[in-house]
Amino acid sequence: MEAPGGTWMALNDNKAGMEGLDKDKINKIILEASKGSRYYESELKKEQKVNQRIEKMLQYKELITQQQLLRAQEQVEKMAADLERGRCLGRVIVHVDMDAFYAAVEMRDRPELKDRPMAVGSDRMLSTSNYHARKFGVRAAMPSFIARKLCPDLVIVPHNFEKYRAASTEVREVFSEYDPFFMPVSLDEAYLDFTEHLRERQGWPEARRTHTPRTETATAEGRGVEEGSQGDGGSADLSLVLFEDDPVSPPGPQGPAEPVVFGTGAEEAVREMRFRIEQRTSLTASAGIAPNMMLAKVCSDKNKPDGQYCIPADRQAVMDFIQDLPIRKVSGIGKVTEKMLRALGITTCSGLLQQGALLSLLFSELSWHHFLQISLGLGSTHIERDSERKSMSTERTFAEMSSAEQQFDLCRELCRDLAQDLQKEDLKGKTVTVKLKSVNFEVKTRASTVSSAVSSEEEIYAVARDLLKIEIDTASPHPLRLRLMGVRVSGFLSSDDRKSLQKSIVSFLQSSRPPGDTPLPNTAPDNPTPLSGGAVIQTGMSLTARPSKPGRSAREGQSFFQRAEAQRLRGQAGRGEEREGEQGEERGGVSSCSLQQGQAGLTCPICFQQQESADLRSFNHHIDQCLSAGPAQSHGQGGNLTLFNTHLDMCLNQDVLQELGPGPLSHNASVTASTEGKGTPEPCQSAPKPSSKNKRCGSPTLPSPKKAKGLNPRNTIDRFFR
DNA sequence: GCGGATCAC
DNA sequence: TATGGTGATCCGC
Missing domain, CATH: 3.30.1490.100 (DNA polymerase, Y-family, little finger domain)
Incomplete structure (x- = not known):
């Protein structure tokens, strides 16, 4: 989904689709509608604050001596050289972005909307608009009343997230054929690492790269007749094969459902992926191909909609691309940063490089490192799956x-x-x-x-x-x-906390075993107050148990079974409306429970008898019964308990799952390991991510932050601008 | 740890 | 008449 954007009140002409109305006229209407409102006043105030920040920055800049600048220049050059040494051009990163996603889905399902200006949103705010509406200046994150002023005929369709999710799922199925570990950003956006796919693809016979267009009548709506009113005319006339990549002959002109053969190169592979997405969903996607994520993201915007752009794996090509790239195009550089940099005369990425020394004196270390990387066209070359939510x-x-x-x-x-x-x-x-x-x-x-x-x-x-x-x-x-x-x-409990709790649970279970059995050496030493049996019984009684009282130890509020259920649900439902809990499907979940579930059902951890029903609720009910009956009832054997411990480990602790070693999760595990910074044997190191949660720089080729800090501790003067 | 800001979508 | 919701991160205290 396109970002809201906009320079303060005015329209953001950053994006495509601005051919219709006069920009000035649009801005005037927006201003008229906004002027005097509380929102407007608040925006003015915010703008004032930013201006003051800029003022301070400029004042400070005046104090910088030539010598400071020279010293800084040295440091920046050294850093740039280090970064350059770590440059990786060996991976093919693809960023895919669905075109006007929500609007496109609605138009697909309601063809009568197709040639009308429309937007998806609520009464108050729009999420996105189609390209027709964009000509009127109607954009994402615009309040509806202004949109209607700009375009009285605008049709506003309410959200239908179920549909968007379904479409997204289909798109992602295509993604996963090119990179099973792709990283979703939102329902309509993802990063993929094509490197492996391309390696394999080299040996693929033509048949495997051939795709037959769906016939027009295949689905209810079909993709309708493209009237070519927008962009580069839609993709109905896929001129796919006239691209450089592969010498395969083009299909006969307008032949009915002629199969299309795609080449073996990156651009052809991406074209193929987009083709398949459109065949599958009747939705178009744009894509960027580049050696790293930062560049790929910029590229996907370049030929939107329904287009793609590729930066070859060549340093000069990267630098040429970066040269005149407006900094605002780079993800992470927003309205405010753009304005601050503009005040320094910097508008393009090459400007960032030229003014590197100055920036190192005016911005925090993290910031100027980030700027320097951008200016060199560097970015992350590893695609990491979402980390745990915070x-x-x-x-x-x-x-x-x-x-x-x-x-x-x-x-x-x-x-x-x-x-x-x-x-x-x-x-x-x-x-x-x-x-x-x-x-x-x-x-x-x-x-x-x-x-x-x-x-x-x-x-x-x-x-x-x-x-x-x-x-x-x-x-x-x-x-x-x-x-x-x-x-x-x-401030969620860390996985360590989880571990310690899980051990506590185990120790509780031990306590319910008959005397004489040797306890497992599993009790958490760092948990001075192991769960009392009563607490667990109380809160673990049933899935509908009332919330626990304050003052208890971590996680005891839910029974293991509640958590298992929760985890199962997590695998099915997403996190939120727009940004989903993507990794739910691949990780943990019920699959890891097969150990106990298997054929006959579940084994009760108290009486160790198999229960027929695999339904967690009835199983939970059984546990309740067992627990109410008291520990005297339990007569488990050590073997079973050990088994159960293992099971607990697997179900309760996703980290443990990852540590279980090779298998379907090994990729994740290796990625995790590499991001820990413990030496990365990979051919490409992940470029130090500017906005990474990792404070330290991941790449060993980077100078240590300590060094930079020691050099000029007062360099960081952001605070002067605040 | 807190609070304000910035950013993305 | 009227300008969203969710999550992350950074910076300076």
């Missing part, structure tokens, strides 16, 4: 709310929703954050970290309520006039 939140915008009572009610409601979401992923966190936005669009967040992780409505609300109360009391006697409230939970 927070979960829910927030809502509403008509002005000033009554404290209502605010507390709403807060509770948000906590309830959030608790439900947390439970779906079986998460507990220690930090609760409340977000408030006033009717003047001023945003405040207030956080509190508690000693034991929370996940239930009551637990979260207990914290959130206090935070909210402080704000209300502080503002008193004035009421808080809110337009938005949100609640977030973060």
